[in-house]
Amino acid sequence: MLAITDLSIRLAGRLLIDQSSVQITPGSRVGMVGRNGTGKSTLFKVIRGELAAEHGTVTLPPRWRVGSLAQEAPNGPESLISVVLKADLERDALLAEAESATDPHRIAEIQTRLVDIDAHSAPSRAAAILSGLGFSATDQLRPCAEFSGGWRMRVALAATLFAAPDLLLLDEPTNYLDLEGTLWLEDHLAHYPRTVIVISHDRDLLESSVDQILHLERSKLTLYKGTYSSFEEQRAMREMLDAKQVKRQEAERARLQAFVDRFKAKASKARQAQSRVKMLERLKPITALVTQDVREISFPAPEKILSPPIIAVDNAAVGYDPATPVLGRVTLRIDNDDRIALLGSNGNGKSTLVKLLAGRLAPFSGKVTRADKLSIAYFAQHQLDELNEDGSAYDHVRKLMGGEAPEAKVRARAGAIGFSGKAADTKVGKLSGGEKARLLLGLATFFGPNMIILDEPTNHLDIDSRAALAEAINEFPGAVIMVSHDRYLIEACADRLWIVADRTVTNYDGDLDEYRRLVLSARNGEPAPRERSAASEKPQRPRSDNRGPLKKRIAEAESEIARVSEIITKIDTALALPDIFTRDPKQAAQLSKARANAAGALARAEEQWLEASTQFDEAAG
Numbered sequence: 001m002l003a004i005t006d007l008s009i010r011l012a013g014r015l016l017i018d019q020s021s022v023q024i025t026p027g028s029r030v031g032m033v034g035r036n037g038t039g040k041s042t043l044f045k046v047i048r049g050e051l052a053a054e055h056g057t058v059t060l061p062p063r064w065r066v067g068s069l070a071q072e073a074p075n076g077p078e079s080l081i082s083v084v085l086k087a088d089l090e091r092d093a094l095l096a097e098a099e100s101a102t103d104p105h106r107i108a109e110i111q112t113r114l115v116d117i118d119a120h121s122a123p124s125r126a127a128a129i130l131s132g133l134g135f136s137a138t139d140q141l142r143p144c145a146e147f148s149g150g151w152r153m154r155v156a157l158a159a160t161l162f163a164a165p166d167l168l169l170l171d172e173p174t175n176y177l178d179l180e181g182t183l184w185l186e187d188h189l190a191h192y193p194r195t196v197i198v199i200s201h202d203r204d205l206l207e208s209s210v211d212q213i214l215h216l217e218r219s220k221l222t223l224y225k226g227t228y229s230s231f232e233e234q235r236a237m238r239e240m241l242d243a244k245q246v247k248r249q250e251a252e253r254a255r256l257q258a259f260v261d262r263f264k265a266k267a268s269k270a271r272q273a274q275s276r277v278k279m280l281e282r283l284k285p286i287t288a289l290v291t292q293d294v295r296e297i298s299f300p301a302p303e304k305i306l307s308p309p310i311i312a313v314d315n316a317a318v319g320y321d322p323a324t325p326v327l328g329r330v331t332l333r334i335d336n337d338d339r340i341a342l343l344g345s346n347g348n349g350k351s352t353l354v355k356l357l358a359g360r361l362a363p364f365s366g367k368v369t370r371a372d373k374l375s376i377a378y379f380a381q382h383q384l385d386e387l388n389e390d391g392s393a394y395d396h397v398r399k400l401m402g403g404e405a406p407e408a409k410v411r412a413r414a415g416a417i418g419f420s421g422k423a424a425d426t427k428v429g430k431l432s433g434g435e436k437a438r439l440l441l442g443l444a445t446f447f448g449p450n451m452i453i454l455d456e457p458t459n460h461l462d463i464d465s466r467a468a469l470a471e472a473i474n475e476f477p478g479a480v481i482m483v484s485h486d487r488y489l490i491e492a493c494a495d496r497l498w499i500v501a502d503r504t505v506t507n508y509d510g511d512l513d514e515y516r517r518l519v520l521s522a523r524n525g526e527p528a529p530r531e532r533s534a535a536s537e538k539p540q541r542p543r544s545d546n547r548g549p550l551k552k553r554i555a556e557a558e559s560e561i562a563r564v565s566e567i568i569t570k571i572d573t574a575l576a577l578p579d580i581f582t583r584d585p586k587q588a589a590q591l592s593k594a595r596a597n598a599a600g601a602l603a604r605a606e607e608q609w610l611e612a613s614t615q616f617d618e619a620a621g
Helices: 040-047 080-085 089-100 104-116 119-132 149-163 179-190 203-208 228-263 267-282 350-357 381-386 393-401 407-416 421-425 433-444 463-475 487-493 512-523 543-575 585-620
Strands: 002-011 014-024 029-033 055-059 066-068 167-171 195-199 212-217 220-225 311-318 327-334 339-343 365-370 376-380 451-455 479-483 496-501 504-508
Touching: 002 040, 014 040, 014 055, 014 212, 014 220, 029 040, 029 203, 029 228, 040 167, 040 195, 066 149, 080 119, 080 149, 089 104, 089 119, 089 543, 104 119, 104 543, 104 585, 119 149, 119 179, 119 585, 149 167, 149 179, 179 203, 179 487, 179 512, 203 228, 203 487, 212 228, 220 228, 311 350, 327 350, 327 504, 339 350, 339 487, 350 451, 350 479, 376 381, 376 433, 381 433, 393 407, 393 421, 393 433, 407 421, 433 463, 463 487, 479 487, 487 512, 543 585
Parallel strands: 029 195, 029 212, 066 167, 167 195, 339 479, 339 496, 376 451, 451 479
Antiparallel strands: 002 014, 002 055, 212 220, 311 327, 311 365, 496 504
């Protein structure tokens, strides 16, 4: 059991958690929620032992392994599958020792333990996790160094999941994923066999993957049973009861105080008045509900509604090299009130499509027709880095409005995008990720566009801010194109779904539940190979190139056959000793068991070799 007892955490002089106690039983799947900056990530540091608490304790069962996502993405010449396999430290150490062990008794122990931890199935389990997170079979054999930072963070997540710690701590894991990867992770966490605590603002993950909600609010931790919707109901009921109790207490205070004020000067009532004073002192105030209503998000309406369609694309091809376009045969139409979500794994061309729609890429062939005076706002996460860290929200608004704009109007516009009063003068470098995202949304849509393109707009927004964004999208009178891993946002806003895959764009007639089943079916089976990396939007190689990974699989299987065969030879030599069964029957039994396990491993390796060899011959034609 994870026991948090009377815990207080203070960081940089600010009290984040105040005398809170929570007990989480083994096997629980807990979603941790709370506004940004309340101390959720700091609590994780205390649990991991990286930060000392001001008061109280965090107690874990002995021998529990605690795992969390690495802060730095893996990099180097090792293949993705190798990086993930090495995350199981015990398996890695045992396999290394098995290479050099000569003592028959130790060999038996090693082989028995490898069977106990299911070590021989590790490569297939690691490959399944990588596949679920969007890496094709070809990708898994490529070096980490060939991938961009975001993709390498997925490898770090895969390694953490593969290690299967007793306590898994995940802090906003979906920030590195596309919708398809998020759907797979939701399913994986829902079946995680040990204890997991995940900090997330993704409603669907909290609804489908956890069975408890740990809420951090007003420096207090409260554990609720059930999913996120159950938590919202319980919290609303609790706050209603608290509000009633606050009113009752205020009335009682007023009654006692009135008695004291009335009779404190009368000698005959002095004792009773003093008694009421003591009662007032003992009547501890209930924490009044603090209104934490999230600031709304709004997009200014365009000055003029344009005649439809505002964009029409006819049989266009687009990309970065005319010889190998990323997308082809693209024919589509966008009207004024469209709400369109783009589906499809990262690397399939969603970014290329939105650049085409935004006019940042010209088609190699075909035709793109835009309405006259069409104005497009474009929001992408990478633009957060383009904000002036030394400037304030006021400075950014002043730049857009020009130096001649009156001070009052600049302040009013800054307030309209969520930065009123002193907040308008806070330097960008001191803003949280959510505040930066709000500022960038306000700047991108500042002049009332006809169409807004949102590329992963929710990464730094908490649950309430995401709801505010969904409301703003629904109220905006223009068109909206969304790329998001947040299923709640898509379901709340999108009325059309487009799939970007197989080098083109097609309309998807199903809903997200059907799409989820489609994704999980594909990723739990054998996914179609897709290219990755910073230059991922390149055409797939010809089918014949797939023989390279097959050759590697054949070589790996042959190496495994040789390794296990050598182990069997060593065990057989030990079992051949004439007095082994009479001198040490326990060791003989262990050796016999290890011999059977090794024989099973050999059979599996031979099976893998046969399968890969057959596929290689078929690919060769």
